[in-house]
Amino acid sequence: MSGPVPQVTALGDIYTEHSLLEQGARWNKLLEKFQSIYGGPAQFVSRSPGRVNIIGEHIDYSLYSVLPMGITPDVIIAVSTNLESSKEGTYKLKLANVDEERFPTRELDIAYGEVNIDATQHEWTNYFKAGLRGALQLLERKYGAGFKPKSMQVLLDGTVPAGGGLSSSAAFVSAGALSVMIANGEKDVDKKDLTEVAIVSERAVGVNSGGMDQSASVFSERGSALFVSFAPTLSARPVFFPKTNPELIFVVAQSFVTSNKQVTGPIHYNLRVVECSMAAAALNAKLCQGTELPKDSGPLGVSLHGFHTNYLKDSKKSMPEQLTELIVLTKSTLAQEEGYTLEEVASAAGTSVDDIKARFMSSFPVRGERFMLQQRALHVFTEALRVLDFLTLLEDKSRHSASEDTTDYNKKLGDLMNATQDSCRDLYECSCPEIDEICTIAREAGAYGSRLTGAGWGGCSVHLVPADKADAVKKALVEKYYSKRKLSEADMEAAIVVSRPMNGSAVLKLEEGKFP
Template identity: 25%
Template sequence: MTSVPFIEPLDDAAAARAAHKLFVRTYGHGPAVVWAAPGRVNLIGEHTDYNGGLCLPIALPHRTYVALAARDDDLVRVVSDVDESAVASADLQGLHAGEVDGWSAYPVGVAWALRTMGFADVHGFDAAFVSCVPLGSGLSSSAAMTCSTALALDDVYGLGFGDSDEGRMTLINAAISAENDMAGASTGGLDQNASMRCSAGHAIRLDCKPGLDAHESVKPEPFDLQAHGLELLVLDTCAPHQLNDGQYEARRRTCEQACALLGVATLREIADEVAGLPREGEADAGSVGAGSVGAGRAGANGMGAGDAGAHDGAMTRERRLEKVYGALEDDLMMRRVRHVISEIGRVDECIAAFQEGDMRRVGQLFNASHDSLRDDYEVTIPELDVAVNVARQCGAYGARMTGGGFGGSIIALVDAGRSQAVAQAIADEFARRGFHEPRALAAWAGAAAEQVA
């Protein structure tokens, strides 16, 4: 069998030179700046961002690099190393949401979004992109592109947001709008926050609860698997990956409808309330657990905020969940809500397990997350499930899909030095089943987006 390919990150200096050279070849003059923004891996907390929940991403060492220069008109021209002969262009003057097709909608959309947000000094630009973030892999190649573009535009047009975490929130909103409104690829903000706000050697506990400021929404969490003799395998299934075919939006809409029925603004309100209740058997002792709500159990967690008997002595998580689920329209809505509530709870439990050095518990939580995404949220496909199952059979502590699903990648927590063997076993099984050949990368917690030239 053919050895599974591993994608290595680019050296910043070499990648900056490559982007610079591509810019000069394409436009005949040099760029003003080169910025880089990473892809991301979400360790746990999937489909929780747009529900006001918690996520635990790391920035990948794999990045997208953009060489960029401002123009004195409203024309945008973009080129990428994927096809250097194809230069896409658009005019920002009179541009409306959804009017740019193809990959160029992402960088053009950032400038459009900034202008829509009131930054009238933002005009056209020329840009050249070089990237090692695998496309269509569920590792946020689009966020790496929009975030690098946003920071480069902030730089050349002197907006002043890129130098602080608080300022970057403005650029994150522009990047989110570019994806949602111009490119039509729904995103909840996890990817852009990870790309702009992570730090080397750390994951971030990203709190997507509405109304939080920059300081409240992100807490760095140490992520050093080497200290535990482990590594994180990321494997791109190379299955077709689409989030703009309505499946993502359908699940988001179901969650919004559930909130309306439950009388809450976000499912996070339910998750927080349930997390403060004891489980069955703990109520008499007065024990209040703060860990995962429903991780590894068929019944996850959920609960309407403001219910008058929520914290009396007889109320437990399980009883409240029965009431919450009973208020929903049907079994499908119940399963969608059950995933979100249980997944929010798993994030803090995973952080606690990391802090305690309990890697087996981390692996169990990875497994519970994937099983919930497969059975309750129904966003996996055969390639993702097969890859996860093979990784588990090969001794992974835990494995799960990462990203929005419907294609993309898995992550597996494995002993140091085992990534190649596990990836090869998955590739061999893919070949046997007639799937596309996968590709892999060993991941560690990289730095946030930054200027590299």
């Protein structure tokens, strides 16, 4: 899971041929605007993409593996260090955005050793400063306390829709941290170092992440998904998509239904984290009597994966066989389909109500009268199994063909995504009518598989589509979904993204502000 971030000399090293014309015009506009704003050329551009999670929804915080991929929408940052600070003991940052009306230019003099971020303020430059802080902490550990950062002129352009479930914040922070390291003389930036910096840095702007978003943004490779694992430690490896006929692409569609986590978290996202942790405690108490549920890196210090490891630590079965066994056991062990009261959760876990509250309900706000332990655990175990089934299909070379018709194979991949949507709707209850409608429209127009992606309760959907049906799927979504909503021109432009699996972070070095 290591190696240097690629340093490239051409856009063809970053993007597919399908997007080169559009991206070339965009990058030229960025470099021309940089010259216009700062009166001199940029020295390099750092780039990190957004991501979409193909399969593996709401299981990363239970420490099961997921399959995201990098996408075409990204954050690109043009940089020059040809300026000096005007104040002794400080370095200067000039931060500009191509969309200057929405994101006004800022000029900052920052004292050595200080990067103050007010996460309560919705300020676009906080994301750059978050990457700056993390990168400088890494450089100070490497070079000592006497390290002095260089001043930077920065111009940013981002095409990852903010708040759309495609990890715009991870792309911004990753690209920002990368730009700081290159500006301060790093010849090779290790991918794992950059990922870990980005994970920690995002917390400065109030984003707590398990690492999937940043791993996908940094490590993704063109034509591949990224198999990200969280136990025993964070790791990632590319899994290349096969040649198929028809070719497969992904359509990402926004619902424009937003779920404010601060408002709805206690009954949605936070509650699911708690229910999964409670299910782990109950299963461990009933099936691993006399043993403690192992502590791990789950949000509440325990996870369903921890129970899994404890219960099947001596098993010789394959991972799919183990998950199949856990699915059967969950149905019989957590048998109350109507859910559990707090008192019943405590009884199932072999402890007191006060202990359950202290362990699972004191870290963040949660509201619930009945806790749906069976349904949440079943979603996690079945989804973890679907990820492995999807992975097996991708790696089964006997099924790959660019000449023979692979429709049946394509449908098998799509069926797994459809099953994920069914589980998110019925077992995890994190879908919404609008996402369900979008998925139905896309499937009827030719998508093999359609499902929500991201936190859910609105947000984004992802669709596996034959390339020759992409226009039909887009047209159907516009006519049957988006036309019924009063959307701005900007929203309509961001509503649908068509992407193939894309490369992760990269640096493009320039000559006199132009491509070599």
